[in-house]
Amino acid sequence: MPNILVIAEMLDGKVRKSTHSAITFARNAGGTFSILVLGQGAKAAAAEVTGFGAQKVLVCDDPYLANPVAERFAPTIAAVAKSGFDVVAVTASSFGKDVAPRVAGKLGAGYAPDISGVKDEGGKLVYKRPVFAGNAYATCTINTPVQVVSARQSEFSAAEPSGGASPVEDVALAAKDAAAERIEYLGLSAAKSERPDLGEARVIVAGGRALKEQFATVLDPLANLLGAAVGASRAACDAGYAPAELQVGQTGRVVAPRLYFAIGISGAIQHLAGMKGSKTIVAINKDPDAPIFQVADYGLVADLFNAVPELVTELKKATG
Amino acid sequence: MKILVPLKRVADPDNANKVKVNAGKIETTGLEWKPNPFDEYAVETALRLTENGANPKARLGEVIVVTFGPKETETTLRGALATGADKAIRIDATDEQLDGDVVARALKALIEKEKPDLVLAGKQAVDGDSNQVGQLLAEYLGWPQATFAGTIKSEDDKALVVGREVDGGTINLKVTLPAVVTVDLRIVAPTSVSSKHSPAHKYPEGVRFAALMAIMAAKKKPLTEIKLADLVSDAALKITYTGFELPPARKAGIKVTSVPELVEKLKSEAKAL
Numbered sequence: 001m002p003n004i005l006v007i008a009e010m011l012d013g014k015v016r017k018s019t020h021s022a023i024t025f026a027r028n029a030g031g032t033f034s035i036l037v038l039g040q041g042a043k044a045a046a047a048e049v050t051g052f053g054a055q056k057v058l059v060c061d062d063p064y065l066a067n068p069v070a071e072r073f074a075p076t077i078a079a080v081a082k083s084g085f086d087v088v089a090v091t092a093s094s095f096g097k098d099v100a101p102r103v104a105g106k107l108g109a110g111y112a113p114d115i116s117g118v119k120d121e122g123g124k125l126v127y128k129r130p131v132f133a134g135n136a137y138a139t140c141t142i143n144t145p146v147q148v149v150s151a152r153q154s155e156f157s158a159a160e161p162s163g164g165a166s167p168v169e170d171v172a173l174a175a176k177d178a179a180a181e182r183i184e185y186l187g188l189s190a191a192k193s194e195r196p197d198l199g200e201a202r203v204i205v206a207g208g209r210a211l212k213e214q215f216a217t218v219l220d221p222l223a224n225l226l227g228a229a230v231g232a233s234r235a236a237c238d239a240g241y242a243p244a245e246l247q248v249g250q251t252g253r254v255v256a257p258r259l260y261f262a263i264g265i266s267g268a269i270q271h272l273a274g275m276k277g278s279k280t281i282v283a284i285n286k287d288p289d290a291p292i293f294q295v296a297d298y299g300l301v302a303d304l305f306n307a308v309p310e311l312v313t314e315l316k317k318a319t320g
Numbered sequence: 321m322k323i324l325v326p327l328k329r330v331a332d333p334d335n336a337n338k339v340k341v342n343a344g345k346i347e348t349t350g351l352e353w354k355p356n357p358f359d360e361y362a363v364e365t366a367l368r369l370t371e372n373g374a375n376p377k378a379r380l381g382e383v384i385v386v387t388f389g390p391k392e393t394e395t396t397l398r399g400a401l402a403t404g405a406d407k408a409i410r411i412d413a414t415d416e417q418l419d420g421d422v423v424a425r426a427l428k429a430l431i432e433k434e435k436p437d438l439v440l441a442g443k444q445a446v447d448g449d450s451n452q453v454g455q456l457l458a459e460y461l462g463w464p465q466a467t468f469a470g471t472i473k474s475e476d477d478k479a480l481v482v483g484r485e486v487d488g489g490t491i492n493l494k495v496t497l498p499a500v501v502t503v504d505l506r507i508v509a510p511t512s513v514s515s516k517h518s519p520a521h522k523y524p525e526g527v528r529f530a531a532l533m534a535i536m537a538a539k540k541k542p543l544t545e546i547k548l549a550d551l552v553s554d555a556a557l558k559i560t561y562t563g564f565e566l567p568p569a570r571k572a573g574i575k576v577t578s579v580p581e582l583v584e585k586l587k588s589e590a591k592a593l
Contacts, residue, residue, distance in 0.1 A: 071464055094486035098467050101452040105459030110558030113450045131449050135339040139563040182464040182496035190489030245489050251505045259592040280592045297573040300582055310579040318583045
């Protein structure tokens, strides 16, 4: 039975909800798990994850870890992993994907990235992961005694608390990497938004290039009504109609909300790779042959500039 | 600046919907090979960083492209030489001998000989979608890394300011060379890469094409072969792929004819509202 170390990701002094996917991974893999919360303010944030059934919540609270710089985090993660863990698990967020290979390198461990499933087969963990932009799934195993994995947020739904109170223990900051001296963190620029994060939203309203300069004016009323996150196709981002961080696809975010609206999106492979896992997909496009209709549960061939405002009106009626 | 760019050939990503699985293996016959798009962006980035605005014919520094594979992967290297890279190295290996870890260890050994100032890599190859070689390589070298770069600014050839595309925004880092930088797709936008030697003109969107003359000239550029075993003594793979399967097909959807019908279906059939 594996003993798993789940790495919690922090933002603004809180544990990011993306961490809950790595906890689900640990539960699915069987065995036991502990959660390592590291960052500035980790001590206060640790309480957020003591109710998930972890054996321990380990805390490394240090200003050295104030910003997400892989070279600063990897030494401590690797040092804690060496204290009796078989698997190190992160969520495959941009933070997880940045730091996990460095941890694997330090541990001499094999790394299975962006996995979508895990099974214990006779004491050996067998992983499933999407390849070729999700057009095939590979089965793989890791050949080293310690293993590192990143779990795809869209495939491991966020864990719910299971009660109890895991004991909290402090761990020391490991010796610093020389490489970290050569990185200066200048800052994060992020558009402030009241909307849910794309990775966590239950509903996503995504738009394509067809929306042109009216991207926000057309989509915002629908997104506001549904409490949805707004996404975009690569074409819409490239054309400057939507900011890059809204991009859904092989580049950009991989999402799996309960309801996904693809509006004026033709459905290029790169885009489908990022949203095919959504539970219900609605496509609105005036081209009846657009590939998006092949994955849509409900397709509407229509001019989006008429259909979307009408949709807002009808939804208001239907949901009262 | 001396820049090393690892380059991988992949089955044509635009035909990825034609991926076939046969007896648990990916069927590669009939698939067309192309350079991994993110690696092509890395080559383009390297060319822009070594551009000499004052004298376009004399590159400031050197761009070395490296691939792993059998003889026929030299086509991929020649393609990069034709767009402006200076020399190429093929590390002779078969797919069965490679995983991300072996590639990173072999690159480390090669880099210790070649001594580049910068390794520019694609953030991931679009076949395995692993997104790990750049980070592993940086760790093995003890170098800093900047992954998912959407912008790079080189001010003095000793450090780069990199804009990393991350979930929910952009992280700006200043990284002192030597370093590993992995690039995302927006790195090939017209003004994403700049140095004090940049030409006055803006670049067109995307990667540059090779002129016919350059394709001919590329045949004379140096291309050397190194045996994998000369770079890595431990051939053990850390990950084993045991099978491949196609994803479950989505249930065929329906077309609705009006917005009210769509709302009705979402409410009563999909129960998505």
